[in-house]
Amino acid sequence: MKYSASKEDHLKAIFHLQSEQGVVTTNALAEALQTRPASVTDMLKKLKEQKLLLYERYKGFRLNNEGKKVALQIIRKHRLWEYFLVKKLQFGWDEVHEMAEELEHISSKKLVERLDAFLGFPETDPHGDPIPDSQGRFTSPRQLSLAQLPLNKVAEVSGISRQTTEMLELLQHKKIGLGTKLEVRRKFPFDNSLEIKIRNYPPVTISSLVAKNVLVKDEE
Amino acid sequence: MKYSASKEDHLKAIFHLQSEQGVVTTNALAEALQTRPASVTDMLKKLKEQKLLLYERYKGFRLNNEGKKVALQIIRKHRLWEYFLVKKLQFGWDEVHEMAEELEHISSKKLVERLDAFLGFPETDPHGDPIPDSQGRFTSPRQLSLAQLPLNKVAEVSGISRQTTEMLELLQHKKIGLGTKLEVRRKFPFDNSLEIKIRNYPPVTISSLVAKNVLVKDEE
């Protein structure tokens, strides 16, 4: 019922990876966790042993229900703490990730519930990602990536899916943040880069990689 | 510059023990940390290696200046988080210790400073213990233990020095808490137990051990 910080980080990373592809590979997880494939294999055996993971050697792996449940609780804590750091301690949304990476491992269940209440039961974290409730449920907001947004359709930035410090720095520089209203003016098929127009600013260009990780919500 | 949670717990415990006696013994530290003397010796070698400790085998040990500095920062974090849990998350002062024992190891220096500001720079934690400032200084409030309080002198409870859950439970049962006004009616030399009078309540008896750990402030 109590797992090490490292195990929790593995579960969380697997959860995120398998949301995008059905099954996860050793290399992808090692890359995501900045560790070595051999170390991942070691951990996979332990997680399987603890019945959190469906895994057979050489065949990929994915979380079972129990593993998902645990992962969602870590994600819940991560996002609640991020919200606390931004809304209560006045941190910028681009500087809270590392701290939340530690805070998410604080174990008290009661603390999480009190924190949630103290924050007024927020539904999304400072990056626009939904916060699971205490049962692990969350309303997945129908948002799409900037890469999928049709041309000349105004939309509002509602989330950033891979928030590395480098990525957030870049976005800040381009004046793109949560709530920013923008539209896609051109797509360049050569490298899938996009020209973006934000009201009152000259157009800026962003790469395909960035576009895939900026989530927007349709103006309705 | 960054120490493991276990090292930090050792430094903190040594700090507390050496405040009461000048020099600390292996057995006392093992007892305080619920570990084995052999494990303590192992850790002492590492702390000496890292120049946080003055230690020679068989001769006791104590923190040097650097060790004290580190210990005081952990104590600062512990007490700020306790204050947060009680004042913001509505926990009782007798249920926050375990959580703070984890939170005190969160590393971000900036987080601590922001938390301090958010809380309004409190001077004491929910148990009446002073909170060191960011330089490790704190105004030691001139409080004395209940065992030292003269007979029939009304005083106010201002702190609990050893706050185990068991101890706090006992105090709650005897209706003794922070801010309680009381006086000592009798001392029994046989076992150094005390008869205590709290306004509106019948007298209660407390042991010498409890008396030594309840701190009071003179009514002036």
Place this chain on the structure above:
DNA sequence: ATTTAATTTTAGACAAATCTAAAATTTAAA
């Protein structure tokens, strides 16, 4: 001053998490 007891340290082991280098397996190319 010996003997006994308590304290402290060492020796050796173990679990957890990680790594490198080499072997096994799968996938992609020729």
Place this chain on the structure above:
DNA sequence: TTTAAATTTTAGATTTGTCTAAAATTAAAT
């Protein structure tokens, strides 16, 4: 369909923190 490349796993080592049992040292009793 062989061969080559990429992926994944094993074998064996390392670090950190802990433990038990035995030895060394210090303190307390006869």
